[in-house]
Amino acid sequence: MIIQDPYFKVRTIAATENPYSVTWTPAHGDYSEGFIGDEWDDGVWPDEKKGWRLIDKQLLHSLRPHSGPLEHAHITIAVGGFPHDVAMQHRTHRIATFDVQSQRYTGERVIKCVNGNENIESVFYFRPVGKYHDREGNHFEYTEQARENDKLFTKQAAIRYVDNINSGMPPEQARHYLTQNIRQNYTFTCNIRSLLHFFNMRVAKDAQLEIQTLCEYIYKEFYQWVPELAQQYRDKYWGKSPLTF
Ligand SMILES: Cc1cc2nc3c(=O)[nH]c(=O)nc-3n(C[C@H](O)[C@H](O)[C@H](O)COP(=O)(O)OP(=O)(O)OC[C@H]3O[C@@H](n4cnc5c(N)ncnc54)[C@H](O)[C@@H]3O)c2cc1C
Incomplete structure (x- = not known):
């Protein structure tokens, strides 16, 4: 169940350009004799289509993905209007960096x-x-x-x-x-793997409805950024709480 609320907002501030190339080439470096930077100098990369093809084939091929390379590409997302407890729940995840509205300097709206x-x-x-x-x-x-x-x-x-x-x-x-239902804005930065872990934990049906709703909002941003990977995650893992990422 998704909560409809006119003040919930989520927006991508920045995201790694060429995320598939940035994910795949370090993994390729694992078993390359040569220097991976040369392939970027030579114009082999970026190639997002090829990057995704290789990630799909080589990294995501089983229920135990080769997840490390999914930590290279980053996204920064601003979250607005969700209640304080959602900000606190999100912040329990140590694999993202957060800046949260203080409530010390932001009492004017109250x-x-x-x-x-x-x-x-x-x-x-x-x-x-x-x-x-x-x-x-x-x-x-x-x-x-x-x-x-x-x-x-x-x-x-x-x-x-x-x-x-x-x-x-x-x-x-x-x-x-003040009451805990105060809305609190914040920004977080994380990598693809940490975002998948966050979805694993918070899309689950026993998670609070508001954070499940936040996951849907964030998923839209994620899909805009890496549509093929996001779709594959959605089809295979969404709501199943796998601890594979
Ligand atoms: C439905 C639900 C209810 C919850 N209720 C509560 C609650 O009532 N009170 C409360 O305090 N929390 C609660 N939590 C938070 C929960 O206990 C976790 O702290 C939170 O979800 C962070 O997830 P994580 O442990 O996977 O760590 P993350 O910080 O997301 O890190 C990801 C992974 O990295 C590894 N990792 C990260 N840091 C360490 C470390 N220091 N040591 C070892 N491994 C590490 C672990 O494998 C971990 O799974 C709840 C979570 C959910 C989903």
């Missing part, structure tokens, strides 16, 4: 929300109304009324935040009393 100059839903996340279940399969219905009550509760905490700031409390302390 103040605007309290003053009525910002829609509360653009600053804080509320799951859409609907039927959900927990990891044990217990069902729960999130009603319009419950959602409205949660918005009121969140607003109260935001008002308290502003009162605290106005009374001189340092923002690093005032943020303690």
